[in-house]
Amino acid sequence: MAATRIADLLKSGQPGDSTTIQGWVRTKRAQKTLCFINVNDGSCMSGVQIVAESDMAGYDNVISQIATGASVEIQGTVVESPAKGQRIEVKAEQIRVFGGADESYPLQKKRHSFEFLRTLGHLRSRTNTLGAVFRVRNAAAQAVHEFFRDRGFLWVHTPILTASDCEGAGEMFTVTSLNLNQPPLTKGNGVDVEQDFFGKSAYLTVSGQLEAEIMAMAFTNVYTFGPTFRAENSNTSRHLAEFWMIEPEMAFCDLMGNADLAEDFLKYIFKAVLDACEDDMAFFNQRIDDSVLATADNIINNEFARITYTEAVELLLKTDKKFEFPVEWGIDLQSEHERYLAEDLFKKPVIVTDYPAAIKAFYMRLNDDQKTVAAMDVLAPKVGEIIGGSQREERLDILETRIDEAGLPRDAYWWYLDLRRYGTVPHAGFGLGFERLVQFMTGMGNIRDVIPFPRTPDNIEF
């Protein structure tokens, strides 16, 4: 059943070509002796227009079965299109209907809210907007692999299941194979986790970073790209309980090398998506957020600004702009501060480095001033923080002290500390949430609309 992808046909089809097209009917417009059918196979935004004339064999029967949502195969000939905005169309010689769709098909021509479409997770990818989102998502995901592969990075699969409940990045889900209604109990009447699948409590990972560090200490440059989890009860347009994260980790790399990679990475992904999904990106700019193309252009064509946290605080104190959260050295920058820096002041992405140690994770490398760490956040216009990373503490004694100060148990980190005992090296890495990146690229307002099957509090359908 070899058919031509509609994206390929629209690009390279020539009048006179014989072609076979397969897809789903988006619209049908029947006239007396003529029927126009728009067919889409998901390969691109615009479907192809099929023209069926009443002298086609079985015309009446076939046309009666065709409705929005029906699946069809068309054999025909490519012809020049007299219609505006399309180079070619297909004159049907034979139409086969695989499956109909009656009036109950929920995606009739009228527009639907994204909220309503979320209740149709099994059908919403057939709409223009969600179709475009998932093509962009795929193009960005492929570009992630290309970017790292071309630079000699190994894709490493860090574990989803972990026994460590002190990764520190957020609330964790518990994973168990026990019967929760009749769990085995210890003498003290607690659940006997020794009888659980792993012989101890198990959780879903919040980050692959610590294990990625293991792999970087063997392969120099590695990255993860996989699902991570948060059990936080955050019902917002920016939070998911399950999302995909990208985390490169580089041995023999310092904070500036890390910042260089982050900048190259963002430029590469935006450029790759613009190249691969030109029509989809134009659609987002027209229908969803008219700054999407300008933002991409801003990312690709500007050298990112680089300032320290201390400089950032000085700049924030200097401005006349009023902030809800008052600024002083030591605070965690709020979204309003981050957006002021990137959007109003620099008008381009800004990499802020060297944050106060007190507000950052224990594994970030302590600077010589003893009060800041070699952390970095990449702030982008419109969204604020898009990437967070750091040089890691590679000195055993300082790392041990930092673990103690954070109130964490050294024992749990025995292998992480071993990496500093045996051939330790300066190393660095960053993380970014893939869905936030897709949201940023497409301008989609709710993160639930950039992942095929969103998981949020009280929501696990499909």
Next chain:
Amino acid sequence: MAATRIADLLKSGQPGDSTTIQGWVRTKRAQKTLCFINVNDGSCMSGVQIVAESDMAGYDNVISQIATGASVEIQGTVVESPAKGQRIEVKAEQIRVFGGADESYPLQKKRHSFEFLRTLGHLRSRTNTLGAVFRVRNAAAQAVHEFFRDRGFLWVHTPILTASDCEGAGEMFTVTSLNLNQPPLTKGNGVDVEQDFFGKSAYLTVSGQLEAEIMAMAFTNVYTFGPTFRAENSNTSRHLAEFWMIEPEMAFCDLMGNADLAEDFLKYIFKAVLDACEDDMAFFNQRIDDSVLATADNIINNEFARITYTEAVELLLKTDKKFEFPVEWGIDLQSEHERYLAEDLFKKPVIVTDYPAAIKAFYMRLNDDQKTVAAMDVLAPKVGEIIGGSQREERLDILETRIDEAGLPRDAYWWYLDLRRYGTVPHAGFGLGFERLVQFMTGMGNIRDVIPFPRTPDNIEF
């Protein structure tokens, strides 16, 4: 700190080139006025030989700090190597030791069992064998994306968390955010799952297939590549509780199209790995399993045999070979039967199709004979089943009957059935476990040695 990857240096370095190398010391051999140091950065199997002479500045001090496991940076000049088996080596002009490694470093020169190395999950990637495994794993994973991307398939991220406990492929882990020691209770004293994170019971997925079908009904050709889970208490060399699976799904595709894709896929991945990891594959052939290269050659250069299940049973009944499990029409083929077909009889991969409906999943398409389904298994010499797939049942009434016959609740499949109500099409797909594929390629005996951080019963370290 821009250094040259050792893989690149060994390939293209020319005598006279200045170079900087970073990596970890594998071996050190000190003579009176000379020291040979083998340095490895994980980019390839063989490290580069560094020659330091005693007239180098700080020679004594530096050499005293260098031991197996230490991390170093060497600036020097590429010279022709007088040693056998290496084209070039590096004459050191300056050596910097980042981190030492004392006698307690567990990976001293002597060989270690893979079982012992599993207790060193944070260090074992620095050994020759595990290093080779994870380079092959990366090359295979990259090839998976290339294969599908080049054919216009979208990579779709199907959910890890699912509310459906009836996917049918195996035992599932439960995921919860409740405090297991003090869970909220219903009036009947059961755990009140309505108060859990998702408002109902949640599990870790065993397959992304059903959701991949959703996406194929919008984008025609899609694939998943992500982690899946089994809570089965299987302590074998072939089972993991967490493993990565690849599942393509194609609309407008029948069983033979599915078989074609599976065959093309395996040939492509093997070829890509042989191209990318020539030295690593030669190592496996020499040290782990001397049939590894012949097997790869067999996969790449033979047209796979295709027979029906019924023909397979006839062939098994005809042979004089004695089987432990007796053969008759209706049985599930055992590993001994599968290996006989692929290894002894056809001496190449065999695709067996059209299995008895009674032993296959409800979603496989019922054949016209009413007793077999359009299933396929790809059997390979040495391992037996490596891929399993089917054409899916696209006819609503038959699918409903099959769900009833399997004793499953129709309600749970409302959206899966909707796909057959609205624009249903013939479609097909297959699944393969990525770790089994890597095991097959490398000849590694235990599946725990082809994933960085294996999860098995009572084992969740690192």
